[in-house]
Amino acid sequence: MLRCTIKLVLVVLAMSACARPDPVPEELSLGVPVGFDPIPVPPHNRLTEAKVRLGRRLFFDPILSADSTISCATCHIPKILFSDGKPVSQGLNGRLGARNAPCLNSSVLRYQASL
Numbered sequence: 371m372l373r374c375t376i377k378l379v380l381v382v383l384a385m386s387a388c389a390r391p392d393p394v395p396e397e398l399s400l401g402v403p404v405g406f407d408p409i410p411v412p413p414h415n416r417l418t419e420a421k422v423r424l425g426r427r428l429f430f431d432p433i434l435s436a437d438s439t440i441s442c443a444t445c446h447i448p449k450i451l452f453s454d455g456k457p458v459s460q461g462l463n464g465r466l467g468a469r470n471a472p473c474l475n476s477s478v479l480r481y482q483a484s485l
């Protein structure tokens with residue numbers, strides 16, 4: 371009898387765990403300075419706290435580069451509007467590119483204009 375009761379409790383617990391829906395991620399809105407148009411967010415890819423955390427982590431993580439030495443933030447430095455302040459950007463092993471890293475704030479404006 372005790373074995374049956376334990377089995378029944380386990381089945382009920384398993385079923386209730388399966389039936390519980392995933393928590394709905396909290397949706398964020400992007401704040402923009404006064405005078406700027408709102409930044410469009412695709413309806414199929416809403417902005418959430420978790421996505422912002424992941425994006426920030428990846429942006430600063432050098433593991434995305436071939437030899438794990440540079441991250442996005444190496445060339446897009448937040449303190450200087452996500453640019454690098456150099457005439458041309460420097461990549462792996464100090465190799466120079468042909469262009470400078472543009473500040474990424476204006477990427478949003480280009481994205482808006484492309485819609």
Ligand code: HEC
Pocket residue numbers: 429434440441442443444445446459460461462467469470471472473474476477478480
């Ligand atoms: C070695 C330097 C370097 C690194 C590292 C780098 N970028 Fe860039 N980024 C550039 C340069 C240079 C350009 C301009 C390319 C061009 O004009 O063809 C650019 C352009 C861009 C643009 C387009 C900007 C626009 O408005 O046209 C975006 C967005 C961007 N980078 C994001 C990233 C992200 C995200 C990462 C990391 C995954 C990253 N970059 C890593 C140098 C870099």
